Amino acid sequence: MNILALDTSAAVLSVALATGTDVWYFEVDGGLRHGELLMDVVDHLLGSAGLEPTDLELAACMKGPGSFTGLRIAFAAAKGLALSLGIPMVSAPTLDCMAASQAAWPGIVLPAMDAKKGRFFTALYRGGLREGAYRDASPEEIAEALSASAVRDDPVMITGPAAEMVLERLKPLFDGSLDQSRFFVDPLGKRGKARELLDIVKKMDIVEATQEVFSGPLYLRKSDAELTFKAK
Structure with a gap:
């Protein structure tokens, strides 16, 4: 199964692509440029693996918690791929992926x-x-x-x-x-966790994941913008 896993929940952007028994991986400390870099990284991995976007069978991203903007970027990308390609989308809690390593x-x-x-x-x-x-x-x-x-x-x-x-x-x-x-x-704690995300989603019941495209990130608190607006 060809699975694309996206992690933009923290400072390090990471993407993992599973193609049968092979895993292609890339990470970059992109600062606040996740939105600019993400799809370029996806295209790079697909090209390296000899795949086209239409070959993807599942898209996955971090559910949260994490950076409000970062979570939205990966959710938007995963949902866009799922809806345009007609494939399922799943998400997994960020902290679960970090602990998995x-x-x-x-x-x-x-x-x-x-x-x-x-x-x-x-x-x-x-x-x-x-x-x-x-x-x-x-x-x-x-x-x-x-x-x-x-x-x-x-x-x-x-x-x-x-x-x-x-x-x-x-x-x-x-x-x-x-x-x-x-x-x-953990000396490797700051690294991206797209590989761990990939391992977790491989064990999921994909049939139950078809409604993920209508869900959103897991937030443990409201964003500063929401809190500021509410205060006014």
Whole structure:
């Protein structure tokens, strides 16, 4: 099955293309140029794989949380491809994809994205499975979750684009409830996760995904523009 997976949820843009047993991959730290670069990257991968857009059988993107603009870019591209080519579209939660790269970690995996305002989009995972809800959390709230009895003694791998920032914000909170030796930072946490997205969507029930073209991104909070408008 020819599957195209798009990740524009954070600073690094990544695209993965599965063609049977082969996977073609490209990533670039494009800053705020995801909208300009995305389709050029898609065309490059299709050309490298010897495919035409009409050869695609499934389009996938990150569901969120993540950059408001970035999520919309990938959703628009995936929906456009799905509708124009008559193929299904699916999406998968961004934090699930980030945690998937550390599924073998013998403890808690904490993917983190900068949610601004001193907060982070995050969740707790063990063995690739999420434990609890997706969070829009402060460092204090993250520390509280990591000091709970069920996870208090587990080593913690912090991954995702905000991993180093989270660890820095947690350092003042290291005391009797948080042992600094438990914490590790994924050195590849900032990389794009289109390959992990690809692996996740391969396991999905595609029949149930046909209505994804009518859905939208997962937001854990309203955008600054919405909050500003509401305040007025």
